Structure formats: C-alpha cells, structure tokens
Amino acid sequence: MTAVFLIRHPETTWNLDQRYQGRLDAPLSKRGEEQSRRxxxxxxxxxxxxxxxxxxxxxxxxxxxxxxASGVALQIDSRLTEMAQGPWEGMTLPQIEAAHSLLYRQWYSRPELVSFPGGEDLAAVRQRTQSALGDIFHEHSAGNIAVVTHSVVIQVLAASALLLDLRYLHSIRATNCSVTTICGTRAPGALFSLNSTDAIYGSAVSSAELNGCTTSEPRRLTS
Structure with a gap:
C-alpha cells in the first residue's frame, strides 16, 4: 500500500492578489516562504x-x-502542472468576472463543461493526472510519496478518488500548503484525508498518522 501526499504549493504574491496563475508563475509571499519551512x-x-x-x-x-531534506531525488512530471486557463492567466477575479462573465459563471456552476480558449478542460486534466498517479503507484508499491502540485490538480485527483463527477469540483478545497492524502495500489486510489493544514500549523505529518493506510486496503467511498 502506498500513501501519496498531495501538497499544494505555498502562497504566492498572486494568491494574495486573487490573480489566476495557471501556467504562469509568481514568487512566494513571505507567508508562503514560512509555510514552506513549516x-x-x-x-x-x-x-x-x-x-x-x-x-x-x-x-x-x-x-x-x-x-x-528527505535524501531523495526530485522527480519533475509535467502531468502534475496546473490547469491551463488561457486568457484568465494573469487576471484578477474582478477582471475575469467583468471581461468573461459568461465563462466565469459557468466555471463556478458547471466547471466540467468549461474549455478554456487556448487552455484545456477538466477531462484533459483528469486524464493526465490519473496517468501520473497510476505511474506513481506502479513505481512505488509501498511507502510514503510526496507530490507538490496545484489546486485544480488536487481537486481533480480527490474527486476521482471519491468517484465524483467533475461538476462538483468546487466542493473540494485545496488551500496553500495543505496536504491531501490518497492511499492505494492503483489509480484513482482512495481518499484518506483532505486539505489538512496540520503540517503548517503545528502537527507533524508522519506514517503513524496514516492509521493503517499503508497496511490495509482502505474502504472506498462512493458518490
């Protein structure tokens, strides 16, 4: 049994501005740097x-x-990158609501129907992230694996583990530097914990906290 810790990146200056990042990048904020250390x-x-x-x-x-710090090599996987959101990237929420009002409303009501111009849709995100998770389970038949990624990626992986339709994407939260744990032997796995911020607010993440996740098959939750 393998435990995969899905970690959302620390807070950036654009997160503070409520600015969509997508495939663009912004520096970590001071709070983000502290989150990273913790x-x-x-x-x-x-x-x-x-x-x-x-x-x-x-x-x-x-x-x-x-x-x-863990004494392992870092492995970069492009399938774990954030959803490509086309013209929204670099824009703030008020700017998006004003310039793309129809798409904005649809994204927050029926996200599974949205295909971003010059970007991608959630079905494509699910396909590539399930492929990445499947390869991780195949490569590591046991142990604890950390995956540092992005909010939509974590939301999609968690929804898949719960067998949820992607229309419920926004019912799942992944805050900065939170840890979501998926356990199993093959994708989509089973969701063990969601959006935990214990790691940055005092409690350590350890294999002992898995409560048997690595030794027995967890019961699958259904939609």
Missing part, C-alpha cells in the same frame, strides 16, 4: 520514498527543499 519540518519523520513536483517554480521551490 511544511518541510513537519515531514522530517515521514520517511518519504520519493518526491514529485509540477515543473512550475511555485511548486518546485518547495519540492526541491523537501526532496533534499
């Missing part, structure tokens, strides 16, 4: 077997430090 410290007893990351700098920054 997250790495919380994993010091977790015995990570591997660390994977999106190629985007806001994820890679944390992943590089986490991999070095």
């Amino acid at each position: 997250l790495v410290a919380s994993f010091r007893h977790s015995h990570l077997s591997a660390v994977y990351s999106s190629p985007l700098k806001r994820s890679r920054h944390l992943a590089e430090v986490l991999a070095r």
Whole structure:
C-alpha cells in the first residue's frame, strides 16, 4: 500500500492578489516562504520514498527543499502542472468576472463543461493526472510519496478518488500548503484525508498518522 501526499504549493504574491496563475508563475509571499519551512519540518519523520513536483517554480521551490531534506531525488512530471486557463492567466477575479462573465459563471456552476480558449478542460486534466498517479503507484508499491502540485490538480485527483463527477469540483478545497492524502495500489486510489493544514500549523505529518493506510486496503467511498 502506498500513501501519496498531495501538497499544494505555498502562497504566492498572486494568491494574495486573487490573480489566476495557471501556467504562469509568481514568487512566494513571505507567508508562503514560512509555510514552506513549516511544511518541510513537519515531514522530517515521514520517511518519504520519493518526491514529485509540477515543473512550475511555485511548486518546485518547495519540492526541491523537501526532496533534499528527505535524501531523495526530485522527480519533475509535467502531468502534475496546473490547469491551463488561457486568457484568465494573469487576471484578477474582478477582471475575469467583468471581461468573461459568461465563462466565469459557468466555471463556478458547471466547471466540467468549461474549455478554456487556448487552455484545456477538466477531462484533459483528469486524464493526465490519473496517468501520473497510476505511474506513481506502479513505481512505488509501498511507502510514503510526496507530490507538490496545484489546486485544480488536487481537486481533480480527490474527486476521482471519491468517484465524483467533475461538476462538483468546487466542493473540494485545496488551500496553500495543505496536504491531501490518497492511499492505494492503483489509480484513482482512495481518499484518506483532505486539505489538512496540520503540517503548517503545528502537527507533524508522519506514517503513524496514516492509521493503517499503508497496511490495509482502505474502504472506498462512493458518490
């Protein structure tokens, strides 16, 4: 049994501005830098077997430090990058609502129907992220694996583990530097915990907290 810790990147200056990043990058905020330090410290007893990351700098920054602290090589996987959101990238929420009002309303009501011009849709995100998760399970038949990635990627992976339709995407939250845990032997796995911020607010993440996740098949939740 393998435990995959899905870690959203730390807070960036664009997160503070409520500005969509997508495939663009912004530097970490001061709070993001502190979140990164706390997250790495919380994993010091977790015995990570591997660390994977999106190629985007806001994820890679944390992943590089986490991999070095864990004594493992960092593995970059482009399938873990954020959803491509076309013209929204670099825009604030008020700007998007004003310039793309119809698409904005649809994204927050029926996200599974949205295909971003010059970007992608959620079906494409699900396909590539399930492929990445499947390869991780195949490569690591047991142990603890960290994956540093992005909000939509985590939302899609969690929805898939719960067998939820992607129309419910926004019912799932992944805040900055939160940890969502998926356990199993093959994709989509089973959701063990969602959007935990214990790692950055005091409690350590350790294999002991998995409560049997790595030793027995978890019961699958259904939609």
